[in-house]
Amino acid sequence: MAQEPNDTSIDPLWYKDAIIYELHVKTFYDSDGNGMGDFRGLIEKLDYLQDLGVTAIWLLPFYPSPLRDDGYDIADYFDVNPTFGSLNDFRALLDAAHERNLRVITELVINHTSDQNPWFQKSRRAAAAAAAGAIEPGYGGDIAYKDFYVWSNTPEKYKDARIIFKDFETSNWAWDPVAKAYYWHRFYSHQPDLNFENPAVHDAVEKVCDFWLSMGVDGLRLDAVPYLYEREDSNCENLPETHEYLRKLRAHVDAKFPNRVLLAEANQWPEDAAAYFGKGDESQMSFHFPLMPRMFMALQMEDRFPIIDILEQTPSIPENCQWAMFLRNHDELTLEMVTDEERDYMYRVYATDPHARINLGIRRRLAPLLANSRRKIELLNTLLFSMPGTPIVYYGDEIGMGDNFYLGDRNGCRTPMQWSPDRNAGFSRANPQQLYLPVTIDPEYHYEAVNVENQQKNLSSLLWWTRRVIAMRKNFKAFSRGSLEFLNPDNAKVLAFLRRWENETIVVVANLSRFAQSAELDLSRFAGYVPMEVFSRNLFRPIRKSRYVITLGPHAYYWFALQAPTDARRASKKRVVPTIKAPADLDILLGNSQREQLEREILPNYVRNSRWFGSKARTFRDLKVIEQLAISPDRDGARLLFVEVNYLDAPTETYAIPVKIASGEAARSVSQSASHAIIAHFADTGGAILFDAIWDTTFRSQLFEAIVQRQAIKGQVTDLVGLASDKLEPDHLLASGKSQVFGAEQSNSSMLFDNGFFLKLYRKLEDGVNPDVELNRFLTEHTQFPNVPAFVGALEYRRTKAEPTVVCLLQRA
Template sequence: LLLAEANQWPEDTREYFGDGDECHMAFHFPLMPRMYMAIAKEDRFPITDIIRQTPEIPEICQWAIFLRNHDELTLEMVTDAERDYLWETYASDKRARINLGIRRRLAPLMERDRRRIELMNALLLSMPGTPIVYYGDEIGMGDNIYLGDRDGVRTPMQWSPDRNGGFSRADPARLVLPPVADPLYGYEALNVEAQVSDAHSLLNWTRRMLALRGRHSAFGRGTMRFLTPANRRILAYLREYGEQVILCVANLSRVPQAVELDLQQFEGRVPVELTGMSPFPPIGQLTYLLTLPPYGFFWFQLNAEADGPAWRKAPPEQLVDLVTIVIRRSLTELAELPHHAAVLSRDILPAYLSKRRWFGAKDQALQEARLVSATPIPFADGIVLGEIEVVLPDHVESYQLPLAAEWDDTAPNVLAQQLSLARIRQGRRVGLLTDGFAVEMMARGILQGLCDRSTVSGRTGMIEFIGTDRLDGLALTEDMPIRWLSAEQSNSSLLVGDLAMIKLIRHVFVGIHPEVEMTRYLTEHGYEHTAPLLGEVARTDGEGRRSTLIIVQGAIRNQGDAWNWMLSNLRRTADEIVLTEAAVETGDEQLRPLLHFISMVGERLGELHVLLAQPTDNEAFSPRRADARDIADIRKTITGEITYAFSKLTDLEESVEPEIAEQIALLLAERDRILALASKLADEAKGTLLTRAHGDFHLGQILVTEGDAVIIDFEGEPARNLAERRAKTSPLRDAAGLLRSLDYLSATAMLENDAISDHHDARRREVIRRFAENAERVFLTSYIEALAASPDLPKTPAEVRRIIDIFLLEKAAYEIAYEARNRPKWLPIPLDGLAGIIARLSESRS
């Protein structure tokens, strides 16, 4: 490698490259002082200006970029005025000046400000070229300006707090230059040995950033394109290489800054912040707003396939054109008057439903959608409970769409505007016809109706507001804030203060809703680890058929769901253990809080199953033993799931990556043996107790509360009908769901990481693997201990494992089919899971 150290302007240095047949690299001297200038002046111009002056170089050549080196910070490639400014800013002590430069290291230049040191390194690592780091800058070494010439920045490397900083065992007097020994930068306080064991040290931060840069070719080989936001304190640029697009944003200012970036060409992409693999909200048509702390920076990969952040709720998709409907008295006319019903059915509802996430029949041809009823809600003036009948090719579905008029003179909230169906006029008053769920008055009216046990007659039957004693004991007030949780999921939920959660059932089924039934039973029997039932709004039609419309439960203060809470903590802890070179076994102690939580989940689930196993006169909850018909049903379900999963794998075998295709081929070759094993395994359930169960249990159905776990969402699997969701089954099906969820958690934690090398990646995987094993062990231990309170449930680990294995096979097969349909790249997780289950079962049976 031939490297030119030519302290010249870019156009002059360009000559050293020839046509790619002379020097391979050359130092970019003019860029370095301008990075310092940009931070000092809090203006991006010095950097953007010199980069724009830099000519193209042969493709096989590269610039060498740096912040400091063994000589002075040279100021030859700046104007006299700029040199004076940099001297006054960074070398006010004239002993730090030498020739036409500054003889100081990076950390003293940045006044030991970790934020500025990190920002300068982030700029260095993301600029075009190959970064060169001067020894010692990775730990923030200082200098000694009292030594002559340039020796002040050439002091021995500080490896440890030992003699001569670990640089040499020689007599200190015999060293060519003494190590730095002052209180701030001295080798006893600042050295490699100390920083290696500190996960948050500058050394470990630098190692992570270098590894991160190495994983993205755009930094080393990509083009650079500046963005021009109005805020000049923000430096923003794109590094692009093939399909890879990385957005770098830096705040050059000492105070927080906001910036709006024009990223419209990347509409729909999700910016994933690379230092933490954190997804940000997707880019839209408007400018993209970011806020940055003092000297903060972001590196975003603009990903076309990533999901947005888990906490984000995408704004509802709005109708482009709104039809105007004229009413005389009330919104009930929308269902009563034929011409209004025709307009809704023809011009509004088909387009509106296609944009709603809660409408579950988007993949079918919608033949007709009609509003069949609009029943006023007591104490919610002007709001009606609307029911829509949707005619599909082979059946009819019912959906619930409350309707409200939000008049222009009352300043409708944003959600009401986003969910609007049409314009509406009543006399001289105009406004929006919108989803009543978005209007505060609906929530307050529902609670008041429940408190008063109201009943309302409508076109489709009698609507009852059925409150509970728990509701009567709450101190509900008119001024409690309303917070919408999800307007666009399969159901729509909101919180009233911190007391109640209202869930609007969108897809209405005839029959007893399992969540109402389960939470009422659990509340009445004193189970404290779920949200208590406060009330239900139900409709009974003219034929006596009952449907649940709204469920109201107690609100649970929480730290989020167990999936996101545990994933975040597991990733963070694994990264810290790997970076500090600590023994892998130390992770067991650091991950003890997560293991304690999993143990708590096992205990709470076991207590739930013990309660549901108790004898009762309530036929819906009365346990029974599995007979031959039940075993046949279990066998049919498991073999059906496996057969369907294998059919999906066969369809995908030719289109997936080679590694996944190899996994698929191995499984398909064992198809007959796996089906035979599953069929035989079903016999293990003979005589076991069948009870009601959660039905869709995984980490996302658990809330993390202070010192405890709360189980939520007893609705069952939404894809199944009410009868299937209410059916009795082995409670151990829930335990199998949790074990598969833990497997997914560990696999997901391994996907994105800060591993610096293959060695670190292997150690990180070992930490997570040990956690997975320990998590399964503590969950089953606490679960089995809790089951001991029931004389009818399995009591020994062997019994429990034998039955759980049945449902682990079923769950893994279901996951394979789901990933094959929706996320083929995730297939390795359930494929590995199924292969592991089969291997363990084969070994145990042999």
Template sequence: MPDDFLDDPLWYKDAVIYELHVRSFYDSNNDGYGDFQGLREKLPYLESLGVNTLWLLPFLESPLRDDGYDTADYFKVLPIHGDLDDFRAFLDDAHARGMRVITELVLNHTSDQHPWFQEARDPDSDKHDWYVWSDTDERYDDVRVIFTDTEDSNWAWDPKAEKYYWHRFFSHQPDLNFDNPEVREKMKEVMFFWLDMGVDGLRLDAVPYLFEREGTSSENLPETIAYVKELRAAVEERYGPGKVLLAEANQWPEDTLPYFGEDAEGESTGVQMAFNFPVMPRLYMALRRENRRPVVEMLDLTSGIPDDAQWALFLRNHDELTLEMVTDEERDYMYHEYGADDRFRINVGIRRRLTPLLGGERRRIELMNALLLSLKGSPIIYYGDEIGMGDDPFLGDRNGVRTPMQWSPDKNGGFSRAPHHKLFMPPINRGKYSYEFVNVEDAEADPYSLLHFMRRLIALRQQHKNIFGRGSLELLPVENQSILAFLREYEGERILVVNNLSRFTQSVHIPAREDLQGLAPVELSGQSAFPPIEDDDYHLTVGPHHFYWFKLVPKEDVQRDDTRRSGLQPLEDKNGRTRPVLPVAEGLQNVLVPTMAQRRGPEQIEALLPEFINEQRWFGGKGEGIEGVEVEDAVRLQSDPVVYLSVLRVDLPEDTSFYTLPLMAAPEPEASDILDEHPNATLAWLEVEDTEERRLVYDATVNPRFWATLFRWWQRGGTGRSLKGLYTAEPSEAMGDAPPDDVRLLTGEQSNTSAIVNNDYFLKLYRRLEEGPNPEKELLEHLTDIDFTFSPRLHGTLNFRRRHRQYTLGVLQEALAVDADAWSYTLSCTTTFLDRVENSPFPHEQAKNTGPSADGPHWTADRFSDATVPVWLEELAPELISFARTLGVRTAEMHHALAQAGGDEMRPVEAPTDAGAELGTRIRTEMEETRALLDRQPDRVSGHVPSDPAWSAARDRLAPLDDVPGTHDRIRIHGDYHLGQLLRAEGDIYVLDFEGEPTRPLEERRRRKNALRDVAGMLRSLEYAVLASWQDHADVDPDYEPWIDALLYWTETTFLDAYADTTGDAAFLPAAPARYSFLWAFLLDKALYEVRYELNHRPDWAWLPLHGLHRLLAPRDATASDPLDA
């Protein structure tokens, strides 16, 4: 290590930090616990890794009920680790190797075994006021509980004191009372004790929670910030610059920034470092979504820190991957993508190590570490992540990511020679992350191991430490959203960093700019010179999950071998899919279930399934590249004819999904018809070896006999046990016993497959399986229980149980007698209206005068008032006005019914106080994305784009959302509410398809939301339908525009009036004026999404949502034409 690292007061900006637990690292005396002597012996390894700062997790006296964060003595080392002399020897050795040392200062609380607390339990003691006591547990009701898995209150009763004591974490960790000056001074004494000894920095644990105030969240209080600054001032006065305070503040950026403080010269007055909690989970989101947006947003929000301050960046640490600083939607997404197994969920996070969290996929691991080491801040590497250590889900709390370091494939992973039962915690000794396969010794011997990659990458960063540690970061606005590109610059030196977040090769154009012209990118790891940057966009091709670090140097300073590189073009197979012949011993069972006659039978059909599945409409992973398909399980529903219900495991590059595939095998005479009518449903021929009889394997859902079989199975409450689990059909008591004589297949669905039996029953088979109850099952079950009239009754469910997991395979509902779906009905009503207009006695100007004002806003409070529809409109469009009125009533009644639900997953919950701010932040980002997309496609939207003032006005209108309180309940809602989900039957309206948006994760679809989301979705659908019908007439007579404007305005207003009248003062409807802000925001959110969707998929339809934007951004823009006018 260079000597200046130990002399530079800003050393923390150049730090590469290695986080370790003394107890977990190396046991020198074979007592089963790691110790300081063992850590000293392993310092050469850490030095060779290239890290220059060690962060030690708690090692003080403690009962170890919270891994040492429950301190019992601030001045003593826990004896299993050694003593103070052992610590001093380690500290001296580390400094001799040029390493800095950061230790823990647990300020907020102590162990309940600490002598201070034991003395404080006596109400007459001098230390009683060192802790927070109360005669009631009802104080500070606004403060959240952090450890929701184990604690239900922040108060705990002490029988000796006969009072409650306050604890923000576990109940065995009472909080210190920082309102007491004695406590504040005592903690300074603790801080000085360790800094005097030579420690270079202190991590301030749980610093946001030091003070408590009634009526607040008791987090980030001004008193807390002031005390942190007081600590910094005390450190500076005693030691001068160079001693570092690192804040653990798991907060949103705006709440974390005050901990740095800032004086008039732009220097910090609080901590010098803080963990960047908001950026960390968004790196994982960006990687999984293959989109840089989550990271870009948070990098922008965390950029404004003092000149001498520094973020501490990390990918994983000793705690769970915390999801506190994300939105509800983001948390649901992270749980679905990274914590699908409940064993890995704890509190508000995911307890997994880096490598298993990323599926063990080497490229993704390398990319994430490259981001860690190249973004602005000082990187932290958690012990063992450099070799790809795994975790143990069977260990309690967060211990699964705190297992012993794996040094070799020998006993106990080389961590200790103690008997296995004496180890403080078992090492990972099973599976692919066992110490037999993952350890330092083997990694050292393999030149291509992750360990060697990390050494090279750290060395590369340290060669350019000023740029990476102290330089600026400028994000580059490349068009490809899968590419995260940025410039790092320090004192005129530049490094261009390009990261591909996608699992596919990507093309990227770095925007042209004058200050880059004439510079040549030189790739840092191999010193390969790339073509110089000229006056045009600079093109790069980046491999899957690959990254580049380029130093930009004048082109005159490099010599480049101008060799041509060629690539291979994929060949397109134009021969069509063949249907091979599979030899079987008996029949269909041989290719689905391993049997004594044919143990390897499933492998035959598994080779054919990737191509087959990719052609099916219900497969949701098209374009992702199927890596493999396995027959996960299969159960036989019927013997004659043989019907199997199989569950397929589909492995994609970044995901694993499960799909249902019912299969039958048709004899040759019947097979020819299936080949002619349903060629995409066929898989292969089976040939029985003894008889040479052939049968065609195909998707059974194209055969009515399958549905008849499934219906009968439902009627009798059938059960089937397979090798992996139990399949059950659970009918309702109202299920009839009529035979399935009439089966009608339904076409047009994509994500699911359905049929109608006897015109009475609607059978739906879910193709993609996700763990947990399907929302449609939950909501229909509730609506049926309370006798809600205007949705189909639930008659049964089809379930698959595997161990403790449950999947909904399908539902059986009431089939409704249908006049028309609501979309078709609205189109027809609009057409009829326009036909009547041709012969209308009402003058043209009357439509203008009774429609929306051209000068006023289209979405204001008066849309919820009891407005009267003009007489002429009631005469010209009675059907649509009546329909809108009924639609508003039924929508409100549906929400009232859903709000009556009980149970932990269904009952209403109070909206968070920042609901408006959260929504506004997201929509502002989507506005920028939409504007950027419109700017890139001017030829498709010429004259239709809102002007800059209109966009600015929209942003201004979003601003009040930040102050809109969440004073309403969130309920389970429909979630995908549009006209296509409604049926008209017997003159009324019935609501279908309560699954939610099928492309979204199951957990997100089950989340409770603002009911106005459904209202906004229906309003947008009404506009789509009316304008789609108008489009046909516009070619004949564009002068109908005032009529269509008036029709749309009064249809929407009638719908809203009826909805508001029926909901009344329901708790789920935000009170005025918040309801108007939320509704307008949800409408804008939906319209922005529609613009992006149409431009990307149906550009000819883009005019339609753009018209919606014009109406939402009223008053109308005088500088751009309405899409209807084009």
């Protein structure tokens, strides 16, 4: 069984803060060279998704299927398509994703199945037997499936229900020659609808849920939920019975699998879509379909009205619920939830080529829809990440992939992921003719130009910009949980709104025009506050009682975090020590389930406020623990952490941070003598603290001994090696046991031992020769120069394919 997603410390509302990445397994990476992506290939690319900053993966259907609707025609709910791998491969994917704190959301297509599904085959045989007036030998248990689907002797029922796929279907009924009856289908005729009037169908669906959730899946997307029930004299959508069933399903899932999420796909007007939240007892999430086309409409019209209008029509939702927001996905850009006039306008400006149109929508990716305009792509993504709801990124849109609408159906938006300029875009080693779909070779979006490898090397690329905007969104809960309030400047080409959560206030301003614009914002209630531009951290002029004038370039945007007035900022300058809600145990703290909090909140808080951290003026992106080394075998001993600090505007830096846990009298001693060294408090542990271990006498002695005894300390991927001078004398082999930390720290931390030894811990680590150490060693070992402290030894950090890095220098004072 795959491991559980996480432990009991998980926030049950995790989906509110999520950033979801949508992909089809077959599109992402082919590990075995058969031309089709697979689970093993996806596992190989999880690090890419982690680096992108997303927190959840939404996998399109991967079940056994005839693939006549890209997997949404499911033939078996309890297995995976062998083309993608095995159930064990899927379990391995779950484990690998959870190790990286990535959640996995899969599809639960419950409205319909494939006509190849054994349920349907049994149902049609049972219907035929029943129509013949007898249950013939050989049908066995098939009769139990007779009412699994909606059968009728006439296609005249439910005439008020619309036909969704008008380009492919002329009726919602299809004749079955085996059953000699009509069956109901809301989508393709090869996808018969299940009959939710039958309690046995409810039981079957619950078994499917249990199967995947017990495996460790974190969420289920409920496909096409508005169409579960049928009723005469109605349009067979959004019926009360559907909501009653969803409440039943939600209760079942909550009782057996806490902290899992149901995501409803309801392509409906806001009022109807919001109904799928119920009173917080149906789905926790639901797609906001009507907003998506209006974002494109507002951009083309250069007018904010379509966005404001549809969001003002959107009712408030329960506190434990969240909208799912997106720009593009695996289907066409749907125009079902717009007026006829608006649909004609969208076709006219975004799909002049009739081949780009399908059903009631436009089958194009984000970049081609926006004519590959980098400014427009950034602008719409900025709005996506700042709107109320959880953003969803469609695979490839982070690099601006193109499409090929000549491939038929929606396949033009489902081509292989473009990893490199190599053959098959680095997606597969197969013969190009063997690929499930051809890679994009449109000159403007050719895989040799648009690919991850190229953009990885270019800090100005769309990929790097996407990483930055995701990192910035994750820094502010106002985006994921805050309220929305529109500001209404006189200039309708400028969209401006506030997002507020607790003490966070973000002002979002976007120019929808292709020309420069100015606008006056009424921010008088924030008089005295200073807007800080989130990406650059530059401060703009303070807000006054008068209107705040702002100018924007073509398709420009700003995210401003409003900083408190000067006096309040000064008062809040003192660092607030965070609290860890976990056991006071370094193994747990540095394990997979707790490391995210350590990297995202705890260590950045300490690093930014430490005197030895010299990059305070740079824009912090994130911090990652890349290695931990136990200096002593004692389980409660200190750990030496090596962390990478990534910036938005500068190269990555590596720092050394020794940490230890203290409780009782030891914790009180640190609090009194070195309160600035406290990294975090532990909740409900009797005053235990996590602190910087250079303030621990035992740790200082252990560093000394590691050097003079030439110890080799093994890490997960690195070694720490003690190097002692060739002129080491016997009295150097023992430390006095008494030492103190120098009060003044700059780029390093210094410790003085009572017997005359001086130990320096370099905080910022740089590969290669350390001039300080090299010169000191030469003067000690090869000259009689008496005017420098004698070199005693050093501690080196060694990694594969990298030059050694000096961590500590030991001298005789």
